[in-house]
Structure formats: structure tokens, C-alpha cells
Amino acid sequence: MEDLSFQHRARERAGGTRQTAIIGVVASGNLEVLVERILPNAECRLEIKTAAAGFGEVWNAVIVDFVERYSPGGLKFSINDGGARPDTVSLRLAQAVRLIEEDGQ
Amino acid sequence: MTAPLKHAVQLPAERVRTISFNEASARTRVGLLLDAGSFVEFIGPEKREVSPHLKIFDLPEQFDDGIVVGRGRLDATPVFVAAQEGRFMGGAFGEVHGAKLTGLLRAAREIKSMPVLILLDTGGVRLQEANAGELAIAEIMRAVMEARTAGVKVIGLIGGRSGCYGGGGLIAGCCSALAVSETGRIAVSGPEVIETNRGFEEFDSRDRALVWRTMGGKHRRLLGAADVFTDDTVQGFRDAALELLGLVGAFGGDKLKAEQVRLADRIRRFGTCEDAVDIWAAEGIAHAESVPDLPADQFISLANKIGRTSRDAR
Amino acid sequence: MLMSMNAETKSSATTWQRHREARDARIEAGSRLARGKIVDARDATRLMEAVIRPGDRVCLEGDNQKQADLLSSALLAVDLAKVNNLHMVQSGVVLPEHLDLFDRGIAKKLDFAYSGPQSARIAGMLFGGKIELGAVHTYLELFARYFIDLTPHVALIVAASADRDGNLYTGPNTEDTPTVVEATAFKDGVVIAQVNEIVDKVPRVDIPADRVHFIVRSEKPFFVEPLFTRDPAAITEGQILTAMLAIKGIYAPYGVQRLNHGIGYSTAAIELLLPTYGEKLGLKGKIANHFALNPHPALIPAIESGWVQQIHSFGSEVGMDEYIRARSDIYFTGPDGSLRSNRAFCQVAGLYACDMFIGSTLQIDLQGNSSTITTSRIAGFGGAPNMGADARGRRHPSEPWLKAGAEADPESSALLRRGRKLVVQIGETFGDKNVPLFVEKLDALVLAEKLNLELAPIMIYGDDVTHIVTEEGVANLLLCRNVQDREQAIRGVAGYTEVGLLCRNVQDREQAIRGVAGYTEVGRGRDRNMVERLRQRGVIRRPEDLGINPLDADRSMLAARSIKDLVRWSSGLYAPPSKFRNW
Numbered sequence A: 001m002e003d004l005s006f007q008h009r010a011r012e013r014a015g016g017t018r019q020t021a022i023i024g025v026v027a028s029g030n031l032e033v034l035v036e037r038i039l040p041n042a043e044c045r046l047e048i049k050t051a052a053a054g055f056g057e058v059w060n061a062v063i064v065d066f067v068e069r070y071s072p073g074g075l076k077f078s079i080n081d082g083g084a085r086p087d088t089v090s091l092r093l094a095q096a097v098r099l100i101e102e103d104g105q
Numbered sequence B: 001m002t003a004p005l006k007h008a009v010q011l012p013a014e015r016v017r018t019i020s021f022n023e024a025s026a027r028t029r030v031g032l033l034l035d036a037g038s039f040v041e042f043i044g045p046e047k048r049e050v051s052p053h054l055k056i057f058d059l060p061e062q063f064d065d066g067i068v069v070g071r072g073r074l075d076a077t078p079v080f081v082a083a084q085e086g087r088f089m090g091g092a093f094g095e096v097h098g099a100k101l102t103g104l105l106r107a108a109r110e111i112k113s114m115p116v117l118i119l120l121d122t123g124g125v126r127l128q129e130a131n132a133g134e135l136a137i138a139e140i141m142r143a144v145m146e147a148r149t150a151g152v153k154v155i156g157l158i159g160g161r162s163g164c165y166g167g168g169g170l171i172a173g174c175c176s177a178l179a180v181s182e183t184g185r186i187a188v189s190g191p192e193v194i195e196t197n198r199g200f201e202e203f204d205s206r207d208r209a210l211v212w213r214t215m216g217g218k219h220r221r222l223l224g225a226a227d228v229f230t231d232d233t234v235q236g237f238r239d240a241a242l243e244l245l246g247l248v249g250a251f252g253g254d255k256l257k258a259e260q261v262r263l264a265d266r267i268r269r270f271g272t273c274e275d276a277v278d279i280w281a282a283e284g285i286a287h288a289e290s291v292p293d294l295p296a297d298q299f300i301s302l303a304n305k306i307g308r309t310s311r312d313a314r
Numbered sequence C: 001m002l003m004s005m006n007a008e009t010k011s012s013a014t015t016w017q018r019h020r021e022a023r024d025a026r027i028e029a030g031s032r033l034a035r036g037k038i039v040d041a042r043d044a045t046r047l048m049e050a051v052i053r054p055g056d057r058v059c060l061e062g063d064n065q066k067q068a069d070l071l072s073s074a075l076l077a078v079d080l081a082k083v084n085n086l087h088m089v090q091s092g093v094v095l096p097e098h099l100d101l102f103d104r105g106i107a108k109k110l111d112f113a114y115s116g117p118q119s120a121r122i123a124g125m126l127f128g129g130k131i132e133l134g135a136v137h138t139y140l141e142l143f144a145r146y147f148i149d150l151t152p153h154v155a156l157i158v159a160a161s162a163d164r165d166g167n168l169y170t171g172p173n174t175e176d177t178p179t180v181v182e183a184t185a186f187k188d189g190v191v192i193a194q195v196n197e198i199v200d201k202v203p204r205v206d207i208p209a210d211r212v213h214f215i216v217r218s219e220k221p222f223f224v225e226p227l228f229t230r231d232p233a234a235i236t237e238g239q240i241l242t243a244m245l246a247i248k249g250i251y252a253p254y255g256v257q258r259l260n261h262g263i264g265y266s267t268a269a270i271e272l273l274l275p276t277y278g279e280k281l282g283l284k285g286k287i288a289n290h291f292a293l294n295p296h297p298a299l300i301p302a303i304e305s306g307w308v309q310q311i312h313s314f315g316s317e318v319g320m321d322e323y324i325r326a327r328s329d330i331y332f333t334g335p336d337g338s339l340r341s342n343r344a345f346c347q348v349a350g351l352y353a354c355d356m357f358i359g360s361t362l363q364i365d366l367q368g369n370s371s372t373i374t375t376s377r378i379a380g381f382g383g384a385p386n387m388g389a390d391a392r393g394r395r396h397p398s399e400p401w402l403k404a405g406a407e408a409d410p411e412s413s414a415l416l417r418r419g420r421k422l423v424v425q426i427g428e429t430f431g432d433k434n435v436p437l438f439v440e441k442l443d444a445l446v447l448a449e450k451l452n453l454e455l456a457p458i459m460i461y462g463d464d465v466t467h468i469v470t471e472e473g474v475a476n477l478l479l480c481r482n483v484q485d486r487e488q489a490i491r492g493v494a495g496y497t498e499v500g501l502l503c504r505n506v507q508d509r510e511q512a513i514r515g516v517a518g519y520t521e522v523g524r525g526r527d528r529n530m531v532e533r534l535r536q537r538g539v540i541r542r543p544e545d546l547g548i549n550p551l552d553a554d555r556s557m558l559a560a561r562s563i564k565d566l567v568r569w570s571s572g573l574y575a576p577p578s579k580f581r582n583w
Helices: A056-070 A086-100 B026-033 B095-111 B127-149 B167-174 B191-198 B208-215 B217-223 B234-247 B253-270 B276-282 B288-293 B296-306 C018-031 C041-051 C069-076 C096-104 C116-127 C139-146 C177-185 C237-254 C265-280 C297-304 C321-326 C343-353 C399-408 C443-451 C483-492 C498-505 C528-537 C563-569
Strands: A002-009 A020-024 A031-037 A043-050 A075-081 B040-042 B067-074 B077-084 B116-120 B154-158 B177-181 B228-230 C057-060 C086-092 C107-114 C132-136 C154-163 C190-199 C214-217 C258-261 C290-292 C310-312 C356-359 C422-426 C467-470 C473-476
Touching (some): A002 A056, A020 A086, A031 A086, A043 A056, A056 A086, A086 C237, B026 B077, B026 B116, B026 B234, B040 B095, B067 B095, B067 B234, B077 B095, B095 B116, B095 B127, B116 B167, B127 B154, B127 B167, B154 B167, B154 B234, B177 B217, B177 B234, B208 B217, B208 B288, B217 B228, B217 B276, B217 B288, B217 B296, B228 B234, C018 C041, C018 C190, C041 C069, C041 C190, C057 C069, C069 C096, C069 C190, C069 C214, C086 C096, C086 C139, C096 C107, C096 C116, C107 C139, C116 C443, C139 C343, C177 C343, C237 C356, C237 C399, C237 C473, C258 C265, C265 C356, C290 C343, C297 C563, C473 C483
Parallel strands (some): A043 A075, B154 B177, B177 B228, C057 C154, C107 C132, C154 C190, C190 C214, C258 C290, C258 C356, C356 C422, C422 C467
Antiparallel strands (some): A002 A043, A020 A031, A031 A075, B040 B067
């Protein structure tokens, strides 16, 4: 297992009112993303525990694009990864944002 | 103004009860099974109550340790609910996973007025947490019986990809009633274990038609091991749960004795049958070999005609 | 003085029928073991010893799906003193026995087309010198050589049934047999057929009796495996997204009606999206209605929904027989009602009568060359190079063909401008075990260097590829003007692979397409200007350029989500083999 940690500034706060959301399952080729709205509006953090070591650079690149595209300000993402491919990671991150941007508790 | 991609126009289809129960995640099953918005989770993922053992094996954890527990409403009736995530470590029981279910059942025992729905989707005990897992199974079985003794109905819903094996099969046997779908399987030993121990001639684990004839939902329904058969939709399981809640009667010594009689009768009648098809034929089903291919509605009528359920037992 | 040719000085022993005489002698030897044409299975090895001579060219079927397994085993047991040094010419090296022949020394040389299940062992044996390699071919190429310079002396074929005269019924899995028999029987070869049963009257005559010399009945039905059944439950969101991109970004704009799909999950996803996504786009009747394709179960929903007019098949697929019988409006069937497949003709159809091939591969380089070869496995070519190649001998026009030709060469005169077949590579940027699809140098080149081959085993050449589709978008290589264009277009869809990331290092080349290609380098900063230019030219189109939201690519879009769903779609006619059941 490898632990990775990323911090970014986001253009703006993520929309919606939900405080937490979770998507995905930890399995081979899959990952779970827990997202919590607990940070200042322009900040975004990602804490990753991944079963596939040595892909830090790929994670970084994926996350840079993700932050740029979705502006997830105020959100902390905690990820348990079973060795998913980059496009699956991108998809789950986008799904997580979609969920937390809904209105609700 | 946010970028256009941020707001997907259509809702994901995972919002509709007609979706496949088998394919859905544990969370999706719970969210759709219960009345919309009524689910409140206990010890949710944000609590990060993860397994204390998996790190030793350099394995990834899941924040809810593979089981979702909480309360909600089923057609306005308050219920407790637990759902195993069959895709995380095969839905297998670990220390925390098991403790969450034990805790839920003990709460039900104390409160007495709320039934418990357990969405079993498990291969048994996690090898990596073997002792803790086995203990958990024992604790859960005891907790199920104590809850039932206190008047709580404990309903098992089985239709996930991992089936209901090992300790899960034992727990299922302790429930007040079970609903099962075609893809669901209920047993203790799995196909590969039987083949390894008894040989390929005894049980060819790669003959999937044989696996499902022996352990699958249709056979369990016809044998009386499961009470209600449903098609593979969340709606189907919701209806089945409601039906069973209405049917399950009081629990006591008489019920256990009736269950003993049922089981003794079962082995007397079918103990020498070589294959499930023989059992179905003995039950008087014409064209028994075509049972696996029957569509759900036809199968349900057929099963109801036979009437061999354990509603008066367990 | 001129030498005059005097008829009397010619040797009276010279005859121009030596091969015929030799064949007759082989048949005579074999007939001692036969009653009529029928030889008992227990005598099969002795039959081989009687009929086959050392150094013969032998075709052992060896098809993509069906295998003459009894005859393989019988051949494996021959007395080495009597039968040795054979030159095997066969489509498929599939059974372990096919390679055991070389281990034993019965066979020495090999010409073949496909070796999927044996790809690791055959690589080892080639490296180790146990097999003298003629060449690796495509199916059609090997068939062609059966008629020119690789004609078999003996063909060991497999059929479903025979009558006592020797008429053969090959049934749904007819595959290569007519081609093999045509070449062998009409060039003085001997044909020995393994059959499941001997009947009074065959359901239909696939091979006429006078081309068949010996028949051996096997107790066990011949080996045949399902190769094209893709469980919808295994299709991922990424594959659904690439399927949507392909349908909207290629099928629709080119109006592709006649096509061939590969056999992977990406194309299975397309098949399952036609009745849903394709329907939503209003494309029914406009695309995907004539196929050169095996009977893929995943196409059942599209057929049932009225998308498909006609399918010609290379072979059959286990479990599909009853469905095919009931859908004779769609499939080619005989008067008996069962499928009639024919690999040679279907390969030709894919080459000349289809406007598009779309399939996946294991590796693509910066020129678009692709290969399924890795350094430890040699799987051969099968039929993909025929499907995935521009057919320069084609003359009849069609809309997609002309449009692609115009994109490739807008400057030249339309009257002299040939069209182009659409050859599409589709896949996710990372494959199994996170292995990147896009690489700087193909393993096939490494293999060629290691084995001293004259040619690296390339499945589809870059200059035949017209489009690449990944989850990042569609790259149109037809619109690339030069080698650098093409390289950048590929980097542009190569996702987060190293290939994609390195794009960034390319200096001011006009076509630094990136972003679709890869994210492996640290501090990746996209050259936005370059990407923008390419997008403006339409060389790269992202999902959003096509109006596709990746979040919408979910499994609910599949017309069938499980094998059981396919059975339901077929009204119970499709009978999947046991390994696909979960009921």
C-alpha cells in the first residue's frame, strides 16, 4: 500500500449543501471516494491509500486536471484505492463531486 | 457560472427501484429498498471504523468495512437494516464488519419493536481475520436468536454476487424468514471447497448450472430453505420484505420444534436424491429440468402451488 | 547444330501424373484399414502411417474454433520411423497436441495464422529452435497459399457428420473446411475427416463425397469452444464511454452501414448500445446494418430491435445454434436450417465489402502501428489484418469510403481519389494491470530484434489506421498531414500514459496533440494552444465536443446487462454454455 496526499487551491467553492458523500467500492480495479465539505472554500485536499504503489505521478496529473475541471473548493477527498486505472479514478472523482453538489444533508 | 460539465443533466439510473439488485452496491440497495430519504446510517464511513487487521496484510481498507448498517422506513414501518458489500473482500465477515451487525441486532433486541432486514452478500469469514470473523459469526447468530426471542423479526434478503456462504449461510438459517432471487445462492461450503474435498465426480464446481441447481435461489425456494422468491430487482426485494414482515409469526420453542420436524421430514423425503432435479420431480413438478429456465413470474406461481415453505417453522 | 527434340528420346517413364499416382498409392494403403471409406478410431494412427509420408505438408484443422482433436491425438502417436519431419500448415495452433507434434519430432516446420491459447508455449518453442517457422500469416493469406505454394499433401479435417459415401455435414462451424478441402482434394491430396457421427443422410452436403477419402468417427464430439461470448456484466463504464464516442464520433458522421467488429469488450459495448444510445441518436437504419461478424450473443438486442439486415460469419458460436435457426432472415443458413459459415469468404467480405473495421489491441505506437504481440507470447494474426487494412483493390464507391478518402487527401482530384476504409482502434488508455495501451516502441519490435525476424509482427499498420478512440476522445488520423501530426494526434488520445505526457516535451511542432494521451510525467502542463488548434481542426474531439458527458456513460445504457438478459432478448433461443450461467 502507498499513501499519497495532495493539496490544491480551487477557483471556487463546490456547489450544493451536502456535507458528505461517498461513491465506489474497494475492489480490484475500483476505488471508494469519501468526500467531506470541511475545508475553507478555496482549498481542496486529497488523501489516498492505494494498493498500486509507484503511480504517484499519474495520480498527480489526474488530480491536477480534476481540480481544474471541477473546482472542488472546500472539499476533502479520502480515497481507498484497489488499483483502479486513471480513467476510473477520474470518473469516481467526478461522480463524488456530482453527489456532494446535490442539495441535502 | 460553473463549467457545463459540473451538472450532469440526467440522474444516474441508480435512482430507480427497477434496477438489478444483484448489480447494485450495498448502499444503492439500502437507499432504494427503503422509503426515499428515510435511511440514517450508524457508524458511517466518515467515522472511518476500518479493519484493524488488513494493514498487516498490505490490503486496502474500506471506510465502512464492507457493511452498511442503520435504520429507515419500509412503507412507513421503522426498520433496522444491514447490507453487506459483496464486492469488498467478497463481502466476508471481519472484526469490525461483524461487530456492526452484532451491535445492530443487540439494539433491535433492546428496542423490540423494529424488525431487522439483513441484506446478506458474503462468502463467509475473511481469512485474514479468521478468529475475529468466526467469533463474529457466533455472536451474530446468538444476537439473531436473542432478538427473535425478544419478538423481533429478522428477515434475510439474498441476491448478491457473492451469494450467502459459510458463516453467512449459518446466519441465514437463524433468520425468521428469507427472500431470495435467482442469482442468489445459499449454502455453507462453496462449490470449489466441495470439489476439492470430495472430488470432481461428486461436484464439478465449474458446472455452473449444477451450482445453481444445488445452491441457487430457485432450489432454495422449492426446498423451503427460503420463503419467498423474487425477481432480481430492488422493487422485488422490497415487496418480498414487506410480504415476509406480514407473514412472520411469533417465535418460541414450538416454532423451533416445528423447524426440527420440517428438517427431519425433508431429509427423509429427499435424502437419497442425487440432484436437485430429482427433488423437484419428487415434489411433483412436471418437466423438472426446465425449472432453471422458467421466468420469475412462472416460477413463483409454481413454487406457491407446492406450498412447501417454512412459514410455520424456523 | 540445333538439338532437335525427338519424341522418342524422351524417357517413356516420364509422366505428368506422378502426384496423382502417389495419391492413389496412399489411398490404396489406407484402404486396407477401411470398410468403404470408414476407418475405426482405433486404427486412426495406423491410417496416418499408411497415408502420410515423411516431409509431407499436412493441414490439421486447426480452425479458430473447431479442432480435429481425435486426428491430432492419432497423429501424435505415429511411429517416428514412418512419419516424421512434417511441414504443418494450419490456421490455428490451439491444442497442446499441435505443439507436442514438434516436441516429438513428428513435425518440423510450421506455417500458421493464429495461436491464441498456445501463444506462450509457441514462443518458447520458436526461440528454442524446436519449430522451424515458415511464416505467420493472416487466415486469408494462408488460405491463398494453400493454392500456390503451401498445398497440403494430406488434410486432417473435422465435420459434424458423414454419410457412408463420404458426404460431409460441417454445420454451423463450417469455418475453414471447404477451403482446405478445395486446395487438397483438387491437387492430388488426401482428405481424412473426423466426424461425430455417421448417418444415412447428412442434413446438408457441405463437402461432397468425392473430395473425401477416409472417415473416422469419434466417440467424443469434436472440440469447440465459445470465443466470442462477452458477458455484459463485465463491461465497464470506460468501455461504455468509448462505445458512445465511437457511435457518435465515427459511425454516425460517416454513415457506416457495412462493417466488421473485433471481439473485445469495447465492441461488445457498442453492440449493446445500438438499441439504446444509437436509438436515442436516431441512427437506426442509418448505421450498422450489414455485418461480417461471428454470431456474437451481444448483438442479439440490436437484431431483435430491428437494427440488422444481414450477417455473414466466419464461424459459429457455442449456444447460438437455435437462435440462428430462428433468425434465418439475418444469418446465412442451409436448407437444413443451421448456420453456414465460411471463414475465407467472410474474410474477403471484411476486406472488400465492409466500410469499417473497429477493434481493440494491446499496444499502439506513435505512428499508429498496433500489435498484440508481447515479448513472451506470439499469438499470430488471425483475421484482423485483413479486416483492418485498406483494400487497395477495391473499386466500388460508398459514402463512408469516399468521405474518408477525401479527408485523407483533400488536394487531389476527386475523380482520381480512391476512398479509404475506416480502420478504427478502440480501447482504454490503460489496460489490464494498468499496462499502458500507448507505447513509444512496440514489444513486437523487440521480439523481431530478438528472433532476427525480417519483419516485426504488426497487426495493423499505422498508415491503415484512420481513427483511434479512447476515453479521452476520438483522434482522426486521416486529417493528419505528416508524421508529426499523426504522432501528436495519438498522444492526444493516449490519456495518462507516458506517451501522452511526453507530448509536452515536443517543441513547437504544430501538432502537439496531447491531453488525450497521457498523464505520466510530473508537473505536466498542457500546451493549451496546440491542443486548441487540433480541436479546432477536428483532429481531436473530446467527449464534450461530441456532446457526451462521461458521467452519463453508465451501465444503464446497455441494452442487456447480463447473459440472462441476452437470453431474455432472444426469447429463450440463446443457450449460453455453462461457464456463463449464474442461474
